[in-house]
Amino acid sequence: MDHSKTILITGATSGFGLACAEKFAGNNYQLIITGRRKDRLDHVAADLKNRFGVEVLSLCFDVRDRAAVIDAIEKLPDEFRNIDVLVNNAGLAAGKDNFDEASLDDWDTMVDTNIKGFAYIAQSVAKLMIQNKKAISLIWVLLLPNRFMLRVICIVPPNTPWAH
Ligand SMILES: NC(=O)c1ccc[n+]([C@@H]2O[C@H](COP(=O)([O-])OP(=O)(O)OC[C@H]3O[C@@H](n4cnc5c(N)ncnc54)[C@H](OP(=O)(O)O)[C@@H]3O)[C@@H](O)[C@H]2O)c1
Numbered sequence: 001m002d003h004s005k006t007i008l009i010t011g012a013t014s015g016f017g018l019a020c021a022e023k024f025a026g027n028n029y030q031l032i033i034t035g036r037r038k039d040r041l042d043h044v045a046a047d048l049k050n051r052f053g054v055e056v057l058s059l060c061f062d063v064r065d066r067a068a069v070i071d072a073i074e075k076l077p078d079e080f081r082n083i084d085v086l087v088n089n090a091g092l093a094a095g096k097d098n099f100d101e102a103s104l105d106d107w108d109t110m111v112d113t114n115i116k117g118f119a120y121i122a123q124s125v126a127k128l129m130i131q132n133k134k135a136i137s138l139i140w141v142l143l144l145p146n147r148f149m150l151r152v153i154c155i156v157p158p159n160t161p162w163a164h
Contacts, residue, residue: 004028005028005029005084006029006030006031006032006082006083006084007024007029007031007032007083007084007086007087008031008032008033008034008085008086008125009021009024009031009032009033009034009086009087010034010035010063010086010087010088010089010090011034011063011089011090012031012033012035012041013033013035013036013037013041013044014035014040016089017033017035017087017089018044020087020089021033021044021048022048024085025051025052025054025056026052028052029054029085030054030055030056030079030080031048031054031055031056031057032056032057032058032059032076032080032083033045033048033057033058033059034058034059034060034061034063034072034090035090036061038060041058041059041060042058044058045057045058055080057076057077062117063090063113063118063120063121064112064113064116064117066116066120069120069121069124070120070124073121073124073127073128074124076128081132082132082134083128083129083132083134085138085139086121086122086125086129086138086139087139088121088122088139088140088141089139090113090118090121091110091114091117091118091141092114093110094106094109094110095107118140122138122140125138126138
């Protein structure tokens with residue numbers, strides 16, 4: 001089987017990230033999937049391998065942990081370093097209270113995860129893509145707190161399953 005393309009999907013243990021993983025596995029992509037729940041991550045990896053016959057590498061880390069993110073991406077095995085597409089999806093919506101009543105702890109969690117965590121992943125993967133002379137193909141899924149802003153930023157090359 002020709003695993004000609006590699007995709008890294010953060011937050012692939014549930015929801016949107018898991019749906020992306022299934023979609024790209026079904027299109028014969030080799031997958032790197034991440035999340036914090038190791039048992040769930042291992043289950044998803046085994047299921048995708050079994051159903052789609054693709055290679056899957058699971059990486060368990062918290063995107064808020066800058067050192068862990070950098071370490072995980074720097075230590076990718078050779079066969080997974082040539083990343084074509086990043087779905088920068090890991091995140092959450094903490095605190096849906098009105099602006100004036102919102103918990104500042106919730107805001108901190110969201111900024112640390114949805115902004116800083118995103119940036120750590122994006123830079124680490126972009127460095128690899130540039131080293132590998134890839135056209136940058138990044139998909140961002142971003143939610144900021146308390147209706148400040150809602151953005152879904154997709155930069156999708158025309159030959160990804162996304163476009164079908
Ligand atoms: N659902 C919506 O209506 C909606 C709307 C706009 C934007 N979004 C954004 O879309 C993304 C996915 O949403 P979803 O509804 O699919 O959510 P979900 O089902 O809760 O999935 C979130 C994923 O992110 C991972 N994750 C969360 N915090 C993490 C952290 N600190 N470090 C590493 N992984 C982390 C979770 O994995 P673990 O729990 O295993 O760590 C999980 O795989 C999120 O960024 C969300 O903000 C969602």
